[in-house]
Amino acid sequence: RADGARLWATIHETAAFGGTPNGGINRLTLSAEDGQVRDWFRDACEAAGLAVSVDALGTQYALRRGRDMSRPPVAFGSHLDTQPTGGKFDGVLGVLAGLEVMRTLNDAGIETEAPLMVVNWTNEEGSRFAPAMMASAAYAGDFTADEILAKRDAAGVTVAEALDAIGYRGDVAVGGQTIGAFVELHIEQGPILEAEAKTIGVVEGGQGIAWFDGAITGFESHAGTTPMPRRRDALLALSEFALAAERIALDHAPSAVATVGEAAILAPSRNVVPGRVAFTLDIRDPRSATLDAMEAALHAAAAEIGARRNLTVELARIWRKEPVPFDARVVAAVEAAAENLGHPRRRIVSGAGHDACNLAARVPTAMIFVPCKDGVSHNESESATQGDCAAGADVLLQTVLRLANA
Amino acid sequence: RADGARLWATIHETAAFGGTPNGGINRLTLSAEDGQVRDWFRDACEAAGLAVSVDALGTQYALRRGRDMSRPPVAFGSHLDTQPTGGKFDGVLGVLAGLEVMRTLNDAGIETEAPLMVVNWTNEEGSRFAPAMMASAAYAGDFTADEILAKRDAAGVTVAEALDAIGYRGDVAVGGQTIGAFVELHIEQGPILEAEAKTIGVVEGGQGIAWFDGAITGFESHAGTTPMPRRRDALLALSEFALAAERIALDHAPSAVATVGEAAILAPSRNVVPGRVAFTLDIRDPRSATLDAMEAALHAAAAEIGARRNLTVELARIWRKEPVPFDARVVAAVEAAAENLGHPRRRIVSGAGHDACNLAARVPTAMIFVPCKDGVSHNESESATQGDCAAGADVLLQTVLRLANA
Numbered sequence: 001r002a003d004g005a006r007l008w009a010t011i012h013e014t015a016a017f018g019g020t021p022n023g024g025i026n027r028l029t030l031s032a033e034d035g036q037v038r039d040w041f042r043d044a045c046e047a048a049g050l051a052v053s054v055d056a057l058g059t060q061y062a063l064r065r066g067r068d069m070s071r072p073p074v075a076f077g078s079h080l081d082t083q084p085t086g087g088k089f090d091g092v093l094g095v096l097a098g099l100e101v102m103r104t105l106n107d108a109g110i111e112t113e114a115p116l117m118v119v120n121w122t123n124e125e126g127s128r129f130a131p132a133m134m135a136s137a138a139y140a141g142d143f144t145a146d147e148i149l150a151k152r153d154a155a156g157v158t159v160a161e162a163l164d165a166i167g168y169r170g171d172v173a174v175g176g177q178t179i180g181a182f183v184e185l186h187i188e189q190g191p192i193l194e195a196e197a198k199t200i201g202v203v204e205g206g207q208g209i210a211w212f213d214g215a216i217t218g219f220e221s222h223a224g225t226t227p228m229p230r231r232r233d234a235l236l237a238l239s240e241f242a243l244a245a246e247r248i249a250l251d252h253a254p255s256a257v258a259t260v261g262e263a264a265i266l267a268p269s270r271n272v273v274p275g276r277v278a279f280t281l282d283i284r285d286p287r288s289a290t291l292d293a294m295e296a297a298l299h300a301a302a303a304e305i306g307a308r309r310n311l312t313v314e315l316a317r318i319w320r321k322e323p324v325p326f327d328a329r330v331v332a333a334v335e336a337a338a339e340n341l342g343h344p345r346r347r348i349v350s351g352a353g354h355d356a357c358n359l360a361a362r363v364p365t366a367m368i369f370v371p372c373k374d375g376v377s378h379n380e381s382e383s384a385t386q387g388d389c390a391a392g393a394d395v396l397l398q399t400v401l402r403l404a405n406a
Numbered sequence: 407r408a409d410g411a412r413l414w415a416t417i418h419e420t421a422a423f424g425g426t427p428n429g430g431i432n433r434l435t436l437s438a439e440d441g442q443v444r445d446w447f448r449d450a451c452e453a454a455g456l457a458v459s460v461d462a463l464g465t466q467y468a469l470r471r472g473r474d475m476s477r478p479p480v481a482f483g484s485h486l487d488t489q490p491t492g493g494k495f496d497g498v499l500g501v502l503a504g505l506e507v508m509r510t511l512n513d514a515g516i517e518t519e520a521p522l523m524v525v526n527w528t529n530e531e532g533s534r535f536a537p538a539m540m541a542s543a544a545y546a547g548d549f550t551a552d553e554i555l556a557k558r559d560a561a562g563v564t565v566a567e568a569l570d571a572i573g574y575r576g577d578v579a580v581g582g583q584t585i586g587a588f589v590e591l592h593i594e595q596g597p598i599l600e601a602e603a604k605t606i607g608v609v610e611g612g613q614g615i616a617w618f619d620g621a622i623t624g625f626e627s628h629a630g631t632t633p634m635p636r637r638r639d640a641l642l643a644l645s646e647f648a649l650a651a652e653r654i655a656l657d658h659a660p661s662a663v664a665t666v667g668e669a670a671i672l673a674p675s676r677n678v679v680p681g682r683v684a685f686t687l688d689i690r691d692p693r694s695a696t697l698d699a700m701e702a703a704l705h706a707a708a709a710e711i712g713a714r715r716n717l718t719v720e721l722a723r724i725w726r727k728e729p730v731p732f733d734a735r736v737v738a739a740v741e742a743a744a745e746n747l748g749h750p751r752r753r754i755v756s757g758a759g760h761d762a763c764n765l766a767a768r769v770p771t772a773m774i775f776v777p778c779k780d781g782v783s784h785n786e787s788e789s790a791t792q793g794d795c796a797a798g799a800d801v802l803l804q805t806v807l808r809l810a811n812a
């Protein structure tokens with residue numbers, strides 16, 4: 001059994017790096033605060049006797065030796081970066097529970113057959129640099145390291161520059177660290193487990209995701225003198241598009257979601273009709289065909305709005321992640337561990353993207369969910385109980401022991 | 407007759423202060439670029455023998471002596487600040503045509519009975535600091551100087567600090583400079599004169615304006631896991647509100663207009679449902695009762711959207727300017743000058759706010775409009791012809807001679 005109180009203490013200790021007055025965390029990937037929590041994590045891993053290495057995209061790997069070092073390590077972990085309005089659990093729980101697994105095994109003097117490894121993946125959140133789960137995608141071969149290193153944030157800073165700024169451009173080749181199996185513990189970030197009073201979600205896979213960059217080009221004009229019918233108002237076009245995206249998601253209820261998460265007027269002024277707007281769009285569904293149908297409907301809406309309002313609505317897909325099924329054997333190991341520990345549980349599909357969804361393409365993978373309050377995440381008020389976090393850590397511990405000793 | 411070529415040259419010379427690659431001007435009030443054009447204007451006025459003074463809000467007054475110095479000066483001018491996507495004519499034409507009037511009278515050795523004065527009013531545009539036409543409103547007594555000095559831009563800088571930064575907090579008391587009559591030459595910023603092939607608009611008054619600050623408070627949540635019906639999406643609420651404002655303006659067609667000119671998501675992220683949005687709203691109509699009806703409809707829309715989407719939509723009016731009729735005698739002087747010069751003309755109501763609309767409360771006032779291409783303003787492509795600018799300067803010259811020698 002993991003030490004739930006120790007895990008809880010590390011969660012609250014590290015929440016200080018980027019902590020906000022509202023009890024959340026603002027720790028964008030590769031920021032100074034992310035550098036601080038990475039240093040903390042490295043030091044804690046080394047104090048636990050783990051060998052820490054860093055790859056060219058900054059992902060941290062902390063290895064605990066096994067009896068049979070010819071076997072690839074059983075890995076687990078998640079991410080330490082957060083959203084700008086992030087909570088204390090998203091990602092953090094999975095990494096710190098991984099550390100807790102190592103500490104528990106050390107305390108009990110337990111050796112495993114295969115080595116174990118806890119991983120902190122770079123830029124899971126995708127808020128500063130798109131796409132999300134960037135480093136794990138490169139690990140799985142979806143992108144080259146150079147493609148990722150060249151991506152820029154809104155201020156024009158590249159991933160390479162951001163890595164150098166905090167000293168986390170490591171020497172392990174991306175994808176060079178072999179992994180035998182991967183298990184990720186995470187809060188559900190949705191309402192299902194809480195509603196059904198289940199402590200453990202046995203995650204069978206992740207839904208599909210597509211991300212778009214949008215640009216609307218109308219014409220700036222005077223707010224006092226331009227008659228309504230002559231306007232080419234980019235904000236009104238965005239308004240119609242955002243509402244169309246909501247309707248298109250509802251057309252595929254209850255599974256589909258669509259979100260315009262960023263939207264900015266260029267050169268805004270109170271008395272200027274907005275001429276140019278930039279925005280982002282995120283759509284998701286567990287079925288690939290539904291994503292296709294939504295994409296088609298969104299392009300049709302953009303074209304219709306553009307033609308009617310005499311402006312251009314551009315929509316460029318920058319990322320698409322197909323729905324991912326997890327590995328049956330690893331899912332079964334999670335289920336057996338939860339059963340053995342007597343936790344109420346259910347099978348579940350992840351609504352959020354996770355590094356595990358990328359790993360699954362290359363490594364037998366599954367996930368463990370625990371409930372979070374009201375299903376709220378990507379919010380400073382995100383909350384989970386000490387008991388549920390400890391239960392998740394226990395299931396993680398039992399699962400990795402099964403996998404490493406099998 | 408004014409020297410149209412010299413006027414045209416000064417318009418293009420000063421367009422370099424804050425000039426943009428697209429041929430426009432980005433010269434927000436009290437910016438470094440505004441400081442540069444103010445210095446240029448002061449030097450040019452002094453070179454023309456005018457006595458330049460500056461009031462506590464930075465407004466520049468350049469006096470040409472008259473035979474009877476006991477009479478208050480006949481004043482004319484406009485503003486040298488621009489929108490972030492401003493053109494070369496909005497405001498600039500009125501100030502530089504005023505300078506041209508002085509130069510023409512000097513060249514011709516003409517003395518007037520009353521003194522003459524060209525004025526550059528601070529912050530006509532209202533883009534950096536709200537409301538628009540701030541200094542002329544304080545001149546007319548709508549605000550105290552201290553109220554204006556304390557207003558802040560989006561970065562938190564006060565008017566007082568911005569004035570000090572460019573050295574334009576002058577020693578003339580606000581409202582202390584007596585003015586006998588005021589005439590403002592301006593581009594129409596609308597399509598009417600061009601459509602009817604009139605060179606001169608004899609402006610009878612300005613329409614009413616109300617400005618609002620809006621705030622929407624929903625709840626940040628995860629874009630992948632939050633079911634559509636559970637969302638409290640502040641951007642979708644803004645979208646509905648902006649479209650409601652458009653519909654409400656169209657309900658009062660063709661005279662009314664409504665514009666959401668600024669809108670920003672707080673802590674935006676691609677995979678976060680927007681929780682908080684700040685926005686601005688500008689509504690206008692020539693009738694006060696229509697403004698009242700629009701305000702009521704807008705508040706009703708805000709309440710309905712907020713209730714239905716389970717969030718709050720706040721709408722606070724920060725400024726209201728009632729419709730303004732100009733002085734019959736000064737309007738008649740403009741009309742007589744245009745008639746005498748043989749320019750095609752028509753009576754017109756201003757859709758834009760102007761310093762003249764504030765002056766009218768205290769001083770006999772009127773305005774002269776000239777056409778601009780396609781009625782476009784607050785856009786870098788704003789354009790007017792040399793001939794129309796010269797015609798406007800001629801009408802200004804003849805009008806002020808009539809008023810100063812009457």
Ligand SMILES: NC(=O)NCCC(=O)O
Nearest residue numbers: 124125132352353630677
């Ligand atoms: N787990 C999580 O919130 N990941 C961020 C990526 C996404 O799902 O948008």
Ligand SMILES: NC(=O)NCCC(=O)O
Nearest residue numbers: 224271530531538758759
């Ligand atoms: N003339 C002009 O564009 N003034 C700005 C104030 C306004 O009408 O919004």
